Amino acid sequence: MLRSAILTAAGSGSRLGSSLPKALVPLAGTPLLVHAARRLLASGEVTELVVTAPPAHVADVRAALVGLTLPDGGEPAVTVVAGGASRQASVAAGLAALPPGDGTVLVHDAARALAPPEVVARVARAVAAGHVAVTPLVPVVDSLQTVADGTFVGGRVPDGGAPTLGATPRTTLGVVQTPQGFDRATLDAAHAAARAAGVDGSDEATAATDDATLVERAGHPVHAVAGDDLAMKITTRRDLALATLLLEEHDDDQRDS
Ligand code: CTP
Numbered sequence: 192m193l194r195s196a197i198l199t200a201a202g203s204g205s206r207l208g209s210s211l212p213k214a215l216v217p218l219a220g221t222p223l224l225v226h227a228a229r230r231l232l233a234s235g236e237v238t239e240l241v242v243t244a245p246p247a248h249v250a251d252v253r254a255a256l257v258g259l260t261l262p263d264g265g266e267p268a269v270t271v272v273a274g275g276a277s278r279q280a281s282v283a284a285g286l287a288a289l290p291p292g293d294g295t296v297l298v299h300d301a302a303r304a305l306a307p308p309e310v311v312a313r314v315a316r317a318v319a320a321g322h323v324a325v326t327p328l329v330p331v332v333d334s335l336q337t338v339a340d341g342t343f344v345g346g347r348v349p350d351g352g353a354p355t356l357g358a359t360p361r362t363t364l365g366v367v368q369t370p371q372g373f374d375r376a377t378l379d380a381a382h383a384a385a386r387a388a389g390v391d392g393s394d395e396a397t398a399a400t401d402d403a404t405l406v407e408r409a410g411h412p413v414h415a416v417a418g419d420d421l422a423m424k425i426t427t428r429r430d431l432a433l434a435t436l437l438l439e440e441h442d443d444d445q446r447d448s
Pocket residue numbers: 199200201202203204205206207213214243274275276277278281282299300301302303424425426
């Protein structure tokens with residue numbers, strides 16, 4: 192039985208604005224993808240990692256991952272592959288590099304560097320319990336408004352302002368995090384169905400931004416488990432600063448307990 196994780200690390204991090212690809216940007220001196228990989232392995236639920244790297248940085252990513260250990264002291268199997276034009280295409284490349292077999296596959300963003308091992312274990316356990324697709328969720332904390340498609344220009348409402356189309360109650364909405372967990376055959380089939388429908392991930396504008404969405408489109412239910420604020424996605428400099436604080440705070444808590 193597979194106990195694998197695909198760690199997506201092939202993005203450029205354009206919104207972070209670093210000269211390094213985002214997954215290699217240091218957080219407290221350690222690259223984001225190493226933080227993410229350590230926490231995946233610390234869950235005890237993952238023995239094999241497939242990591243997607245920016246095509247020009249496959250060797251750098253491989254070098255960053257040397258020395259990872261499993262909770263029992265053993266060594267995980269680590270494969271690094273070149274990612275694709277979108278996250279969806281990168282995950283597809285990761286799936287293609289997995290050895291054949293049944294079991295659980297987790298898909299996790301290196302950008303969610305601090306996702307705790309407890310969340311990883313919760314997701315993996317839900318798949319083992321029979322859910323073919325599992326996503327961590329956290330509640331939405333802000334009020335939500337709808338605007339017409341095309342209103343946001345350059346990531347903001349334009350200077351002239353814009354009408355709103357109506358508020359959406361947030362009480363039934365959740366924010367999706369990773370790692371998401373899947374029955375391997377179900378995830379393979381969902382990616383194949385997306386490709387057959389013409390959504391092959393070659394265009395970031397139409398590619399799926401997470402894998403549970405693809406499984407849902409293929410007609411399967413997606414099960415939710417509790418996410419964690421620490422599994423937030425690091426997108427901007429501000430997120431990186433916040434992650435630095437959260438890491439310090441968390442390390443202090445660990446020392447105190
Ligand atoms: N990712 C990937 N392959 C891509 C694009 C993204 O593997 N072609 C990965 C990123 O490395 C990240 C995760 O998918 O771990 C989520 O993507 P995002 O946060 O958007 O990261 P980037 O695409 O790197 O950032 P940006 O969108 O700001 O350029």
